[in-house]
Amino acid sequence: MSMFEKPSQAEQELKWAKIWFKQFSHFHKRGGKANWDFSPDDVILFLRSKRDQRMPAWKRMKILKGLLVYRRFEQELPIDPFSFIVEKMKEIVANERAKQDGYDTIEDVVGVIDPTEPDAIQQFRRALRKDGMRLQTERSYVGKVKAFMADRGLRCLADFASVRASDVEAHLTDLAVDGNVAASTQNTAFHGLLKFFTLVLKRDMGPIEAIRASKGKQVPTVMSTREVASVFEGLEGVHLTIAQLLYGCGMRISEAIRLRVKDIDFDNHLIEIHGAKGGKSRLVPLPDELVEPLQRFVESRRALHEHDIANGTASVWLPYALHRKYPSAHREFRWQYLFASHRLSRDPRTGERHRHHIHYETFPRHLKVAVDSAGIDKHVTSHTFRHCFATHLLWSGTDIRTVQELLGHSDVKTTMIYTHVMNRPGVRIVSPLDRLSEATGRQPAGKSYQEGRIAYAAG
Template identity: 40%
Template sequence: MQKNEPRLRDQVRAVIRVNRYSIRTEKSYWYWIRFFIRFQNMKHPREMGAREVNEFLTWLAVRRNVAAATQAQALNALVFQYDKVLDKPMGDIGEVIRSKKPRKLPVVLTHDEAMAIINRLGETDRLIASLLYGAGLRITEACRLRIKDLDFQQQVVTVRDGKGAKDRTTLLPAPLLAPLQCHIDTIRKAWREQDKAFLHPVSLPFALARKYPNAGRTLEWQWLFPSPSISTDNLGNVVRHHRHITSVQKAVRNAVKQAGIGKQAGCHTFRHTFATELLKRGTDIRTVQDLLGHSDLRTTQIYTHVLGQGFAGVRSPLG
């Protein structure tokens, strides 16, 4: 490390936030960067390069038997570190043994099973799970919705900074219009009356917080599903964050047990079910791809295999 140079973690954090990557991406990238450094006996990445990265990725596939997507995620983190943070592009890392761990088909629910789980949740968690199933949202995307992200007139949900730092729009289900309007009216009333829950601003994206420090007190930037407790943001300010993802995941797991559904289902299962239900009802796969926010159609095509439609309509000679 050069004299007076910031710690590597601080450098990584600064570059990620300038590029407006999500907090989950930040945590994931730092996990793999730290893992790489420990694997290479705590050498600083500046002292290493393509050869060491090749060794690490090959070890993940051969010795750890990670999935192909996990190996790719580790590579993305290390490429980001060298290209964006250290300004030392790796170039060609040579032949890497690719992970051959087979990708499992996702677990999906029937419509009745999905509704049985949703109906066993408390009011707020029921709204969140309904958006997972009815709009195909990821749990992080649902919890991070703000009031301004719902367009009731067009019946559209705008997902900001989704996976890959991309924005997209998806369906706002008609059955949720009234419950969500009522939910927002409750937030609006408390906001106008300056309820103690609004004594502190909501947390904001890093760049926006610096440019518009008062935006966190406006109604449109309020979280749709705020956390019941306050916390501190990345700048050390006391703020209100969105509902914690793990609390929703725990509630859904409990509801799955109560519903007696013998499947390994969780929050993400609702998104899988959204996709399969749309395809089952004749929705074009390109439209499903857009609604899910998949950059590669092959990711969406996994759901055709779940439905047994992966053979271009070929019928068995048995009938």
């Protein structure tokens, strides 16, 4: 197993491979014989039957991969004769996804590609967009592939003909040893190169045994309620409201600035969060403290939208090609971003002009000033408010499963990290050093120093 795979990934794949092979063999009346050397025609007939049952293409692709995993690892037979089926299924999946998103052809998904970039990067961008990758992920992966090309002296797609797993392994090792990068940076580089090999080069990268960048368990920074209040005092306007959303609802900064007008349900005191990490959606309670400020932002946003309509510039970016399914939705007020930018911007993929949300870097700059003004020496970021939200809820006795749902975590083990702060209000842990001082009757050094300061000031 590769060092970069999750420990349970191979076991899960083999488990589903056995399930699909059992269905496959019963379909062909083979009685589940484990040693049956099936042919490509047998697989095509089975996949066609699933298609006739209206099974989506992405699921038929999972069946195909499962059968190949079974053939390779259980039967120890070659899978090369089935490569043409895999390529055809990839094409079917891409076309089906494009039509579901409202595009006429798969090329409509791609958008504008910079012709001045190397051909390898152009093809990589095109493949990532067909694969449905987010723009941020695309930028990250492209940056890692560009760094790899610079490191190995590669200029075009043809130069990759001689690139092997050993080159990738050496590059990842250099990142860890010479670059001293974080484990997440090295992992991103690995997954970016893996995507490039899969989508562009269309070949297996091979096993990678690079030296890993170390990443220990990180304890999240948590502010006290007093510190949170002091940070709020240093913020105002839209930045104060965003900070209150982060702390009051446990949002990520990307979720807060991407809120649309329709996502705020004032009657039911709920906020809908869409397109969160992993493409998930969730509901969080709307704090009473934020009802009045958010209503004011909705009204000011309405005034800006009416101004855009009068100028003929009213437009907002819509996900999943909704602008094709609902041609007028991009001009409707409900779809507009609540925290809108003061100027129009051009979509980097389509070239169309929209009024987007405020930039990601705007809030962190104001937050840093507020933290410095409050005299807080902790490393406070936008995500710290999410840590505070979870930790303070657990302090108040909220069930950890409830906190898990509010944060949108798939596994409660992720939420368990917020049980790290033991000195919660009313449950203070006494250090053995303090107990020793009490037992021997000695005063703590800090207490004597403080009393000395008071006596000196009185004198």
